[in-house]
Amino acid sequence: MTTTAPLADVAGSDAALRAFLHGLPGVDQVGAEQRAATLATRSIKTTAKAWALDLAVRMVDLTTLEGADTPGKVRALCAKARRPDPADPGCPPVAAVCVYPSLVATAAAELAGSGIHVASVATAFPSGQAPLEAKLADTTAAVADGADEIDMVINRGAFLTGRYRHVYEEIAAIRQACGSAHLKVILETGELATYDNVRRASWLAMLAGADFIKTSTGKVQPAATMPVTLVMLEAARDFHAASGRRVGVKAAGGIRAAKDAIRYLVMVNETAGEAWLSPDHFRFGASTLLNDLLMQRTRLATGHYSGPDYFTLD
Amino acid sequence: MPEQTTRLAVRKTYKLFIGGRFPRSESGRTYLVHDTNVALASRKDIRDAVVAARAAAPAWSGATAYHRGQILYRAAEMLEGRRDEFIALECGADDVDAAVDRWVWYAGWSDKVAQVYGNANPVAGPYFNLTAPEPTGVVGVVAPDDSPLLGLVSVVAPAIVTGNTVVVLAAENAPLPAVTLAEVLATSDVPGGVVNILTGRVTETGGWLASHADVNALDLTGVTDPALAAALEQTAAQTLTRVRRPPGLPVDWHADPGVGRMTWLLETKTVWHPKGV
Structure with missing residues (x-):
């Protein structure tokens, strides 16, 4: 980190925030992509693989975000979340079930006492194009229904036009509305165009109080990629070094194979460090990955x- | 200009046939058959082939019987076109001709087998009761050693004509006709993944094919060692895989094959439908 300013002051004004975010070192695009590609070639042997697969299962946010979602589908998903492999009692449960706000109550009732988190997307997911009041209402309703993790989307329109303070205030307001619930901030990296923007958005979200930064909604291509996640992991690591607060990273969308999941875990370990190798600090947003x-x-x-x-179809 | 030297012929590398492509063995190994290097398939090649066969299954089983028939007739044309090549591989002209005829014969069954083995059952109620034959799915086949082309065609054609997709372990000691048949299929209209042909040792790969949970049926025709056949059958039973045991006596591959090789791979679905009088 080049900046020495205490992080508390950087969001004091629009100008200060812009100066801070644009003062972040640029991402070496070729370097990041090569580093991610190199980490993907690591060979993981049997015992480590078994451990990694179990860890990956524990990191999954089992997700269903379709217009056609029904309480029945969510209940089925919750049953799978509790016991992913019915034939193997040794299989750990997943980290969370992620649904739309209207289905949070169903999921919360199903998962009561299981230790599995109930995550809900909120804030006019997936576009984020709604007035702040609507986003806040969306969030409080989900929390009231029993969600203990909120996945919000940032206002990309504001971010891409450089109104960083606007984005910051929105995240901070949602953070407030979340109360004790964890806040995951979706950057939607597929719409941010450059790695520099990904780094800035990551810092912005972490400064505003995010507990997790998440790559994508899953509704935009490309969703999670290894280089993008690498940049976000670096940001989380640097933020921890600067502020002492450990922010998690969630890679969501497009990760379908166990092999890919293990590659991500290697990258987490090598970039952010072992402390991030836990469901508290790294997650996979996925549905087909679990099978x-x-x-x-x-x-x-x-x-x-x-x-x-x-295995069940879902 | 230097004097033209004797031209060196291009030597063929015999590879596997998986998902419509010709990859080398994942392990990079080969084995020698009549001074020719042939790919030696490994566990991971079995894995890839089953994935390819499973991926091809919905479209192939969902295609109309007429369409499947047309594709198989086309394959027979290509087979005929390579007649000399098969004869050069010491298949025997009789066997090659019989193999083409066998292929055509099975192709003809494509749009007839459901008519013959399906049924409208009379029931004591206001319902239509229909028996509809359906393909089993992914079929593992151990091809016979004693007839590398005719025997191979006789086990592969009935499986795919009924809408199944196959992973074939070619005859260990005579794999070249099998790889050439793969070239025939690759240059005809058979979709990639419907037929996958692996060369190598059944003792090494057979277990992986038999134990694979995504294989629905296993044809052990080419397994000559009774102990191996029993072991493979036991392994297959763990995942409820349907098994066809090796024939007890040597098979006359030129004889009328009958319909048994098609019908054992058909599952019958019974449908009740109200008459709605």
Whole structure:
């Protein structure tokens, strides 16, 4: 970090915030992509793989964000979250179930006492294009229904036009509305165009009080990529060094294979450090990933290849 | 200009056939058959082939029987076109001709097998009761050693004509006709992944195919060692895989094959539908 200003002051005014965010070192695009590609070539051997697969299962935010979601579908998803592999009681539960606000009550009732978090997207997900009042109401309703994690989207329109203070205040207001619930801030990196913007948005969200920074909504392509997550992990690491607060990172969208998940875990370990290798500080937002993780677990446990017929469709 | 020297022929590298492509073995190994290097398939090649076969299954089983038939007829044309090449691989002209005829014969069954083995069952109620044959899914096949082309065609064609997709372990000691058949299929209209052909040792790869939970049926025709056949059958039973045991006596591949190789891979679905009088 080049700046020595105490972080408390950087968001004091629009000018100070802009100066701080634009004072962040630029991301070496080629370097970041090569670093991510190199980390993806790491070979993980059997015992470590078994551990990594279980960890990845524990990091999954099992997600359903469709217009056609019903209470029945959410209940089925919650059953899967509690016991992902019905054939193996040793399989750990996932970290959270992520649903739309209107289904939070259903999920909260299903997951009561299980230790699995109830996450809800809020703030006019996925576009974030709504008045602040509506976003706050969205958030408080979800929290009141029992969500203990809120996934909000940043106002990309404001961010991309340089109105950083506006974005900051919005995140801070939602943070307030969340109360004791954790706040995950979705940067929607697919719309931020450059890695420099990803780094700035990451810092902005962390300064404003995010507990997690999350790559994407899953509704925009490209969603999570390794270089983008690398930049965010670096930001989380640097933020921790500067402020002492450990912010988590959530990679969401497009991670479908267990192999990819393990690559991400390698990157987390090598970039942010071992402290981030826990469901409290790294998550996967995914739905199809879980089945592949389960198939690979079964393959390691039984010694034969498993098939999708043995796991639930979702 | 220097004097033209004797031209060196391009030597063919015999590779695997997975998902419509010709990859080398994942392990990079080969084995020698009649002074030719042939890819030696490994566990991971089995894995890739089953993934390819599963991916191809919905479109292939969902295609109309007429369409499947047309594709198989086209494959027979290409097979005929390579007649000399197969004869050069010591398949025997008789066997090659019989293999083409066998292929055409099975192709003809594509739009007839459901008519013959499906049924409208009379029931004591105001319902139509229909029996509809459906493909089993992904079929693992161990091809016979004693007839590398005709035997191979006789086990592969009935499986795919009924809408299944196959992962074939080619005859260990005579794999070249199998790889050439793969070239025939790759240059005809058979979609990639419907037929996957692996060369190598059944003792090494057979277990992985038998234990794979995403394989629905296993044809052990080419397994000559009774102990291995029993072991593979036991392994397959763990995932409820349907198994066809090796024939007890040597098979006359030129004889009328009958319909058994098609019907054992058909699952019957019974449908009740109100008559709505």
